[in-house]
Amino acid sequence: MFSFDLLARDGEARAGKLLTRHGTIETPSFVPVGTQGAVKSVSLRDLHVIGTQVIIVNSYHLHLQPGEDLIERVGGVHRFTGWEGPLITDSGGFQIFSLGVAKEHGVGKIAPIFPEQRDRGRHFSSKSEKPLVRVDEDGVEFISYLDGSAHRFTPEGIVDIERKLGADIILVLDECTSPFHDYYYTREAMERTHRWATRALEVFRHTSDSTQAILGIVQGGAYRDLREGSARFIAGLGFDGYAIGGSLGRSKKEMYQVLEWTIPFLPHDKPRHLLGVGEIEDIFQVVRRGVDLFDCILPTRMAQTGTFFAKKEDRFRIHILNARFKDDLRPIELGCNCYTCRNYSRAYLRHLFMAKEILAMRLATIHNLHFLELLMRQIRSAIKQRRLAELWREWVIPNDADPYA
Amino acid sequence: MFSFDLLARDGEARAGKLLTRHGTIETPSFVPVGTQGAVKSVSLRDLHVIGTQVIIVNSYHLHLQPGEDLIERVGGVHRFTGWEGPLITDSGGFQIFSLGVAKEHGVGKIAPIFPEQRDRGRHFSSKSEKPLVRVDEDGVEFISYLDGSAHRFTPEGIVDIERKLGADIILVLDECTSPFHDYYYTREAMERTHRWATRALEVFRHTSDSTQAILGIVQGGAYRDLREGSARFIAGLGFDGYAIGGSLGRSKKEMYQVLEWTIPFLPHDKPRHLLGVGEIEDIFQVVRRGVDLFDCILPTRMAQTGTFFAKKEDRFRIHILNARFKDDLRPIELGCNCYTCRNYSRAYLRHLFMAKEILAMRLATIHNLHFLELLMRQIRSAIKQRRLAELWREWVIPNDADPYA
Numbered sequence: 001m002f003s004f005d006l007l008a009r010d011g012e013a014r015a016g017k018l019l020t021r022h023g024t025i026e027t028p029s030f031v032p033v034g035t036q037g038a039v040k041s042v043s044l045r046d047l048h049v050i051g052t053q054v055i056i057v058n059s060y061h062l063h064l065q066p067g068e069d070l071i072e073r074v075g076g077v078h079r080f081t082g083w084e085g086p087l088i089t090d091s092g093g094f095q096i097f098s099l100g101v102a103k104e105h106g107v108g109k110i111a112p113i114f115p116e117q118r119d120r121g122r123h124f125s126s127k128s129e130k131p132l133v134r135v136d137e138d139g140v141e142f143i144s145y146l147d148g149s150a151h152r153f154t155p156e157g158i159v160d161i162e163r164k165l166g167a168d169i170i171l172v173l174d175e176c177t178s179p180f181h182d183y184y185y186t187r188e189a190m191e192r193t194h195r196w197a198t199r200a201l202e203v204f205r206h207t208s209d210s211t212q213a214i215l216g217i218v219q220g221g222a223y224r225d226l227r228e229g230s231a232r233f234i235a236g237l238g239f240d241g242y243a244i245g246g247s248l249g250r251s252k253k254e255m256y257q258v259l260e261w262t263i264p265f266l267p268h269d270k271p272r273h274l275l276g277v278g279e280i281e282d283i284f285q286v287v288r289r290g291v292d293l294f295d296c297i298l299p300t301r302m303a304q305t306g307t308f309f310a311k312k313e314d315r316f317r318i319h320i321l322n323a324r325f326k327d328d329l330r331p332i333e334l335g336c337n338c339y340t341c342r343n344y345s346r347a348y349l350r351h352l353f354m355a356k357e358i359l360a361m362r363l364a365t366i367h368n369l370h371f372l373e374l375l376m377r378q379i380r381s382a383i384k385q386r387r388l389a390e391l392w393r394e395w396v397i398p399n400d401a402d403p404y405a
Numbered sequence: 406m407f408s409f410d411l412l413a414r415d416g417e418a419r420a421g422k423l424l425t426r427h428g429t430i431e432t433p434s435f436v437p438v439g440t441q442g443a444v445k446s447v448s449l450r451d452l453h454v455i456g457t458q459v460i461i462v463n464s465y466h467l468h469l470q471p472g473e474d475l476i477e478r479v480g481g482v483h484r485f486t487g488w489e490g491p492l493i494t495d496s497g498g499f500q501i502f503s504l505g506v507a508k509e510h511g512v513g514k515i516a517p518i519f520p521e522q523r524d525r526g527r528h529f530s531s532k533s534e535k536p537l538v539r540v541d542e543d544g545v546e547f548i549s550y551l552d553g554s555a556h557r558f559t560p561e562g563i564v565d566i567e568r569k570l571g572a573d574i575i576l577v578l579d580e581c582t583s584p585f586h587d588y589y590y591t592r593e594a595m596e597r598t599h600r601w602a603t604r605a606l607e608v609f610r611h612t613s614d615s616t617q618a619i620l621g622i623v624q625g626g627a628y629r630d631l632r633e634g635s636a637r638f639i640a641g642l643g644f645d646g647y648a649i650g651g652s653l654g655r656s657k658k659e660m661y662q663v664l665e666w667t668i669p670f671l672p673h674d675k676p677r678h679l680l681g682v683g684e685i686e687d688i689f690q691v692v693r694r695g696v697d698l699f700d701c702i703l704p705t706r707m708a709q710t711g712t713f714f715a716k717k718e719d720r721f722r723i724h725i726l727n728a729r730f731k732d733d734l735r736p737i738e739l740g741c742n743c744y745t746c747r748n749y750s751r752a753y754l755r756h757l758f759m760a761k762e763i764l765a766m767r768l769a770t771i772h773n774l775h776f777l778e779l780l781m782r783q784i785r786s787a788i789k790q791r792r793l794a795e796l797w798r799e800w801v802i803p804n805d806a807d808p809y810a
Binding site (some may be wrong): 036037038040041042043044045061065066070073074075079080081082326327329339343344345347348350351352354355357358359361362363 | 441442443445446447448449450466470471475478479480484485486487731732734744748749750752753755756757759760762763764766767768
């Protein structure tokens, strides 16, 4: 059970409804990340109150711990986690490669990396002498960060893992290149990813019970002909939707360009998921270019360091540890209706962070997720009213020059 | 505004109502500990849903961070933390001495120490060569664990700090001895504590605006004549209530005996607070001897290690990391109505602890606090029905021999 209805367009931006077995996702939507089967620090009720529509969890992490067999035995990832809404499983391609090849280059998805991505590879010793990841035609071999055991992922094996997990939407295994890989390696990896996608779809179709949808992943780094070729190839395979993965270049400008190269080759009537984007400016930029779903650890990662989203602040952020908040009894954002802003002051939140109370992280996560959910609601209704550019100006101009100029 | 009404008695056990400016506490009551102004990992709403009546926070910790002046400036500890119910501030006597003198002996309140108390002194290096705490007639000097700065607490100074914090019930400064202090030192420290109590009450009476109540603290270690003398002396000063502090001996049996020596000398019409008790067996034992209030970090400390209270289990505990729970879809306790048991399985809770997700600690804390709150409700109604012995047998017999035997 999976369908996607386009409800409205405003330029390339789209508002739609994605129907899954566990409910509907209104798009464009931000997808909170619950890597290990839990969105960091928050409970199911917190997510319900925030209005979270869908979460993405990671097959790689759940494979290592507690294992897909256990999760299947207890009735699947919804039953296991208690999350009853739509759920996506990422294949773990990014995790495997960012902890191996990309790690060698010290970079994440785009270079210079976003601070929030810097630690994604923290589980691996950079001094390790044996390669942590080895790719061949069949798949990829890697070492568990938990116990050093060797694991092999293949396109078919990942589909099997994701079927056992039982998410509504699953992603194929891809090879994720770094911005420092050259054109030739990026092409080689992309072609391998294409062959893997073909194999994954083949096995998915032969074993499908129609409860899950599968997304292909476009690769090709920041090279125009590769992105175009990859989009065309992956779209030609006929997936239920398309994710845009891999290196998005060395700057935001390059990232936006990658989208402009890629999206025209993806079918209009299928959802598009961008992997790993969550900055406010980026959200407007990617939605404007036709992205329907995107996930990012940013709101939870920001929460760990006492950083709160705030509309009127520089870079849309408040660092609560700043001394100017120490006797500030106002909420993080005046008028914000989240649990944190309704009940706690900046002064007290700052104290909680200073005192390293773990409640602090949850309160920050609640605010940050609520903030994005509210923004996405505004974006969806702006698209329906063809007022996205107007909304963007209202948001971005106090911080920057007119983004449409 | 402070009054205490005795509603019922069952032997020495009492059920009562303690009225404070911020609401009523039905006694006997367990008091969750919010050392730094927050009960570890849970929010205000969590406490409301659990039915927590009162919390105790620590003047010593709040003095060091963020400071009583800041808290006074923003309107007091209720306004600062958002907790609107009854609130007690501990003087910090235990913290100062357990991090100094008692630390030298490697012990907490009773010896051998409860595991949950072992870490109370973790902020101090045991290898430090200069003494961390120095007592004289005037007060006590200690080094901040945060920045190494020197601080001096006096009986008068602590009353001033606690007045600025603005709790409903405050405790005087006492010198807390260890079970390994000998009779002579214990007596010397007790006599100093008596002189401090007299000074504290004097300054409290001269500056009181009738919004706060003050509790004296009985000392005297595990020595009968000292406990009796201390109870008589402190009771003679005429406090609003009485706390029983200091060393409670080297075994649970000695702890119960300390209560039997002390309580007969305390006035019947005032509340009695036992500092630092939270084990299920102990709760029955101390309530039976006439204790009205007691606080302990046990439920939150247990939560940090994946330990949940459970009625039918050995020592009333489940260690969720045990492999036998790995695909157990039941809640921690069948029939338990707490948020955790209504929404999460043992299998998933185990996974959260294995994966070191901080949500785990909150879910465990919620269950443990709910469990104690429910027990206390049962104890209060059993006292009113003169059925406390019956309730005790129902709880304890599956685990142990008849405690009344």
